Amino acid sequence: MTDTAVRVTGLTKKFGAFTAIDDVSFTVERNKIYGLLGRNGAGKTTLMQLLTGQQFATSGTLEVFGASPVENARVLQSLCFIKESQKYPDSFRPEHVFANAPWFFAHWDAAFAARLVDDFRLPLNRPIKKLSRGQLSAVGVIIGLASRAPLTFFDEPYLGLDAVARQIFYDRLLEDYAEHPRTIILSTHLIDEVSNLLEHVLVIDEGRILMDQDAEQLRGTASTVVGKKTDVDAFVAGRDIISRDGIGGLASVTVAGLGETERTAARAAGLELSPVSLQQLIVQRTTSTTSESMTTTDAWSARS
Amino acid sequence: MTDLLTGTAASVHPRSAPARIWNVLRLHLVDRRTYIGIPWLIVGIAFVITVFIAQIIGFTAGGLGTPDAIEGQRYSWAVLSPQWYLIVVGVQAISFGFPLALGFGVTRRDFYLGTALLFVLISAANALAFAVLTQLEQVTEGWFIDTYMFNALWLGIDGFWVDLFSFFVMQLLVFFIGASIATIYMRWRMPGMLVFWSSLALAIVGTVTIITFTSSWPPVAVWFGAQGIAGIFAWLLVPAALAGFGGFLALRRATPKN
Numbered sequence: 001m002t003d004t005a006v007r008v009t010g011l012t013k014k015f016g017a018f019t020a021i022d023d024v025s026f027t028v029e030r031n032k033i034y035g036l037l038g039r040n041g042a043g044k045t046t047l048m049q050l051l052t053g054q055q056f057a058t059s060g061t062l063e064v065f066g067a068s069p070v071e072n073a074r075v076l077q078s079l080c081f082i083k084e085s086q087k088y089p090d091s092f093r094p095e096h097v098f099a100n101a102p103w104f105f106a107h108w109d110a111a112f113a114a115r116l117v118d119d120f121r122l123p124l125n126r127p128i129k130k131l132s133r134g135q136l137s138a139v140g141v142i143i144g145l146a147s148r149a150p151l152t153f154f155d156e157p158y159l160g161l162d163a164v165a166r167q168i169f170y171d172r173l174l175e176d177y178a179e180h181p182r183t184i185i186l187s188t189h190l191i192d193e194v195s196n197l198l199e200h201v202l203v204i205d206e207g208r209i210l211m212d213q214d215a216e217q218l219r220g221t222a223s224t225v226v227g228k229k230t231d232v233d234a235f236v237a238g239r240d241i242i243s244r245d246g247i248g249g250l251a252s253v254t255v256a257g258l259g260e261t262e263r264t265a266a267r268a269a270g271l272e273l274s275p276v277s278l279q280q281l282i283v284q285r286t287t288s289t290t291s292e293s294m295t296t297t298d299a300w301s302a303r304s
Numbered sequence: 305m306t307d308l309l310t311g312t313a314a315s316v317h318p319r320s321a322p323a324r325i326w327n328v329l330r331l332h333l334v335d336r337r338t339y340i341g342i343p344w345l346i347v348g349i350a351f352v353i354t355v356f357i358a359q360i361i362g363f364t365a366g367g368l369g370t371p372d373a374i375e376g377q378r379y380s381w382a383v384l385s386p387q388w389y390l391i392v393v394g395v396q397a398i399s400f401g402f403p404l405a406l407g408f409g410v411t412r413r414d415f416y417l418g419t420a421l422l423f424v425l426i427s428a429a430n431a432l433a434f435a436v437l438t439q440l441e442q443v444t445e446g447w448f449i450d451t452y453m454f455n456a457l458w459l460g461i462d463g464f465w466v467d468l469f470s471f472f473v474m475q476l477l478v479f480f481i482g483a484s485i486a487t488i489y490m491r492w493r494m495p496g497m498l499v500f501w502s503s504l505a506l507a508i509v510g511t512v513t514i515i516t517f518t519s520s521w522p523p524v525a526v527w528f529g530a531q532g533i534a535g536i537f538a539w540l541l542v543p544a545a546l547a548g549f550g551g552f553l554a555l556r557r558a559t560p561k562n
Contacts, residue, residue, distance in 0.1 A: 054406050055559050071556070074318055076409040086407055087560070089335065089400040096334045103327040104408035106319075149409070 328418020394482020
């Protein structure tokens with residue numbers, strides 16, 4: 001009946017004195033790709049562990065497909081969550097993991113998994129503890145994709161993957177998602193890498209949801225105006241300035257919400273309009289002080 | 305929100321509880337080396353070593369096959385050689401199996417029941433195999449070379465059924481002790497380990513102290529003697545069951561490490 005995959009209300013998770021998730025409320029709609037974005041230690045993994053019944057909430061309510069996921073076999077059978085730090089039995093090789101998968105994922109596609117193994121050039125019979133970081137990520141990505149679970153989590157899927165492998169993940173995810181729609185929650189701190197995939201953005205910081213917005217709308221909420229300093233200053237006067245940058249007589253200012261008439265006006269004034277990347281936007285929105293430089297943007301992708 | 309089942313795509317084929325529990329057992333057995341290959345490899349190596357040692361004993365004692373030589377081989381622990389490895393397997397079944405099972409969307413309950421079922425079945429299979437090998441060793445008079453590995457310690461004394469029962473209990477105990485220690489760690493981490501090991505040490509030291517101070521060692525020895533092999537292993541079912549049920553209760557609220 002409902003189009004809601006996840007409904008979270010007032011969710012809090014404390015580890016002793018430390019509050020990992022702080023009174024969080026949001027919903028996840030079915031058959032959409034969500035980005036769960038945030039810095040390291042922001043609470044992304046804890047939130048996903050709560051959603052998959054791996055952690056117990058301190059307070060608040062949590063519904064996945066209409067019921068609490070904790071010890072709920074019906075709900076858990078529809079989930080797939082391979083953590084970035086997933087542990088495997090000591091003697092396991094990737095072939096063992098993939099041999100297991102069909103017993104737990106009703107929609108497991110072995111042919112698709114085999115194709116992904118080729119794509120990622122994953123050695124099937126090398127012990128998992130001897131895999132490189134990228135190969136380990138590939139194991140998780142392959143399970144996540146081929147399981148076709150109605151609610152699939154990808155936890156830092158890009159970790160250690162090379163550029164080719166990242167592109168493969170991106171392509172395969174979109175292809176398969178188009179054929180087999182499902183709800184996907186992709187957690188990462190590398191926003192630019194995934195920004196084109198995302199339909200909805202959840203930004204979490206210090207255990208709180210900072211942003212819960214449609215990705216398309218979010219992109220439209222700001223634009224960067226570039227041109228001669230005097231012209232730019234005249235145009236942006238009185239507007240909601242998100243950030244400002246300039247070299248010599250040129251200025252580049254990011255402003256909030258420009259309508260179509262304002263865009264035409266800007267172009268008429270000889271100014272250039274450029275879209276703002278999701279990453280820049282989120283960094284600017286989550287950094288409380290508006291700094292003159294835009295170099296803070298790189299802080300998100302510094303650890304790759 | 306009331307119409308739950310139609311909403312979830314995967315619920316088209318919800319798996320029954322027995323099927324889910326059986327799948328957990330298959331998860332543990334997907335790599336056969338852990339539970340079957342390596343333990344029997346260890347038994348094989350132990351047997352080869354036993355043959356050599358038997359020859360050495362025979363050389364120094366002036367011949368094998370004498371009642372003395374056969375009795376001397378009773379003190380060998382070779383028959384229990386895979387148990388040291390299997391206690392680690394019991395630990396790893398929880399410490400590695402649990403986080404993976406949760407990632408695969410298994411409930412704690414199903415995971416524990418599947419793991420316990422695996423322990424029971426492997427224990428039964430091992431008990432049958434070792435009890436049969438003990439009999440074969442007697443029939444062939446030490447594999448035709450007067451080498452006795454399976455008729456050792458308490459095995460091969462009270463007959464096939466006592467061997468079968470006692471080995472089954474011992475094997476269960478090994479698995480469940482390993483698993484429950486790992487479960488205590490999974491649930492309470494380091495503080496749990498500290499409390500567990502220190503209370504265990506205190507309990508042992510306390511028991512020894514009480515028996516010594518009340519000069520009760522002779523009656524204790526008499527009591528053990530009166531139980532017989534089958535009786536002692538029947539008593540060992542108590543700690544095995546405690547570890548098994550305690551592990552279940554502890555794991556129901558355990559969380560995997562990050």
